[in-house]
Amino acid sequence: MILDGSTVASITARLSEVDRQRAARFPGGRGxxxxxxxxxxxxxxxxxxxxxxxxxxxxxxxxxxxxxxxxxxxxxxxxxxxxxxxxxxxxxxxxxxxxxxxxxxxxxxxxxxxxxxxxxxxxxxxxxxxxxxxxxxxxxxxxxxxxxxxxxxxxxxxxxxxxxxxxxxxxxxxxxxxxxxxxxxxxxxxxxxxxxxxxxxxxxxxxxxxxxxxxxxxxxxxxxxxxxxxxxxxxxxxxxxxxxxxxxxxxxxxxxxxxxxxxxxxxxxxxxxxxxxxxxxxxxxxxxxxxxxxxxxxxxxxxxxxxxxxxxxxxxxxxxxxxxxxxxxYRESLAGDAQRLAAYATRAEGGILDEPATAQALSASLLRAVDCGAATAEEVTQATGLQLDDLRGYHRRAVV
Missing domain, CATH: 3.20.20.60 (Phosphoenolpyruvate-binding domains)
Structure with missing residues (x-):
């Protein structure tokens, strides 16, 4: 190894305050x-x-x-x-x-x-x-x-x-x-x-x-x-x-x-x-x-x-x-969003390779559909194979 641990720690130490400030300023979605x-x-x-x-x-x-x-x-x-x-x-x-x-x-x-x-x-x-x-x-x-x-x-x-x-x-x-x-x-x-x-x-x-x-x-x-x-x-x-x-x-x-x-x-x-x-x-x-x-x-x-x-x-x-x-x-996108999130959750092979940020967006969309009454919780669970708490878990994983 060319970079030893003490050198890396010494040089990167100043980033800790940057990380702290970013976490405080950008806590993620309100939920x-x-x-x-x-x-x-x-x-x-x-x-x-x-x-x-x-x-x-x-x-x-x-x-x-x-x-x-x-x-x-x-x-x-x-x-x-x-x-x-x-x-x-x-x-x-x-x-x-x-x-x-x-x-x-x-x-x-x-x-x-x-x-x-x-x-x-x-x-x-x-x-x-x-x-x-x-x-x-x-x-x-x-x-x-x-x-x-x-x-x-x-x-x-x-x-x-x-x-x-x-x-x-x-x-x-x-x-x-x-x-x-x-x-x-x-x-x-x-x-x-x-x-x-x-x-x-x-x-x-x-x-x-x-x-x-x-x-x-x-x-x-x-x-x-x-x-x-x-x-x-x-x-x-x-x-x-x-x-x-x-x-x-x-x-x-x-x-x-x-x-x-x-x-x-x-x-x-x-x-x-x-x-x-x-x-x-x-x-x-x-x-x-x-x-x-x-x-x-x-x-x-x-x-x-x-x-x-x-x-x-x-x-x-x-x-x-x-x-x-x-x-x-929401109803027009329900089936497609659910299929993509289910594939992401199971790591299934498919035609779209989604990132964690996209999984967050997909879960947020499905949760919004349930919140306003565009879809029921049962419909979303049946389409995704996931419970609403699972969706909320993806939604909480903020990408900043």
Whole structure:
């Protein structure tokens, strides 16, 4: 041997700190369930049965206007709309709400509804609120006041609670917000670190900062473990890029660039990604609704194919095409994904030589299909020969 152990140890010793920092910064996937969407409801429109109301309205729209799904897919979508129409809901105090003089009362009333949804067992898997941005001192003060009233009214922190922090332009805004959450937790008597938030990526400064650097890595570092997601804001971002109204759409190449930056910035951190929304709403006569559904369906499929497994829904009838697109996507890939993972697990010879990273992605896709109801656990086990715990084992093996 030319290299002796002591020489190697001496030269490579300095890598230990690099390894430690990388492991802390890139812990791997968060694990657990990720909602397929976030439904935004203006705070003054939130009612005692909003989650189930959205499902009923979606079913009514499907019955009135129809949508060519095929019998099996249609029945699966209808079952989802009856049992769990909304997976994640954000009570909106920002753009979708405006600035009415009733915000104090709306904050208390909406928080009361959220608490009752949990008490009555109709709450979505996850939920929370979107406050106003820190753009100006007036908006900052108003947003924090609303958050204060909302949390105080809740009393106890419900499971799956998350705050949306919009229009972020600097890492300092993120660190200040995290510090304010520290204070709120302490004064409410809640466990430290229990308040989580997602950052909206909807400004050009949230992609490239004033010094020409990628901004999101610094945002994530500033928020630490409180940051659970990055949500793309289609229309603010495209407007900030100078695009005309006709070009402000989710499938524009400017949005693709922003989303790719989000992906590489969040990869391996455990911070999840959510795509933006379509402002073409399924309202009006049948021809108008069907056109809007075709647009929404295509955008949801496109997001899934680009690795964004969550998106925004702004209208109850969009639930029809959300679940139609999501279920079709997962069911079309179910057999192939299962076959490849089974071959990997048994080291069977085949036409594709998969890497551990691909096995992780295959297991993640199958788990997402089960989580949202596109497939059952029994279907996946039968197709792969693996139990869900086996799939979770592959999914936890982070590749960084």
């Amino acid at each position: 657990g369930r990720q909602p397929v969407h976030t439904c935004y409801v203006p705070a003054d429109k939130v009612g005692p049965h909003t989650p189930s109301d959205w499902g009923e309205q979606a079913l009514a729209a499907l019955a009135e206007h129809g949508f060519d799904l095929g019998h099996d897919l249609k029945e699966r979508v209808k079952a989802k709309l009856r049992t769990e129409p909304v997976e994640d809901l954000r009570i909106d105090f920002e753009d979708g709400y405006g600035a009415p003089s009733t915000e104090d009362a709306d904050a208390a009333r909406a928080a009361g509804h959220l608490a009752r949804w949990h008490a009555e067992g109709i709450a979505p898997f996850s939920s929370g609120l979107r406050i106003k941005s820190f753009d100006t001192p007036a908006l900052l003060e108003r947003g924090l006041r609303t958050l204060d009233i909302f949390l105080a009214t809740l009393g106890d922190l419900p499971p799956g609670f998350v705050i949306t922090f919009p229009k972020v332009t600097a890492a300092e805004q993120v660190s200040v917000f995290a510090e304010l959450l520290d204070v709120l937790e302490e004064r409410l008597g809640w466990p430290s670190g229990s308040l989580k938030f997602e950052i909206q990526v909807e400004t050009t400064q949230s992609i490239v900062d004033v010094d020409g650097r990628l901004a999101i890595p610094r945002f994530i570092a500033a928020g630490g473990s409180r940051v659970t997601g990055l949500h793309f804001g289609t229309y603010d971002y495209t407007a900030a890029c100078g695009l005309g109204a006709g070009q402000q759409r989710l499938d524009h190449h400017a949005c693709d660039f922003a989303r790719h930056v989000m992906q590489v910035s969040a990869a391996g951190t455990g911070v999840r990604l959510s795509d933006g929304s379509s402002n073409v709403l399924p309202v009006g006569d049948t021809s108008s609704v069907l056109r809007a559904w075709q647009v929404h369906y295509g955008l949801v499929r496109r997001s899934l194919e680009h690795g964004f497994f969550q998106g925004w829904d702004m209208h109850p009838a969009q639930l029809v095409t959300r679940y139609a697109a999501v279920y079709a996507y």
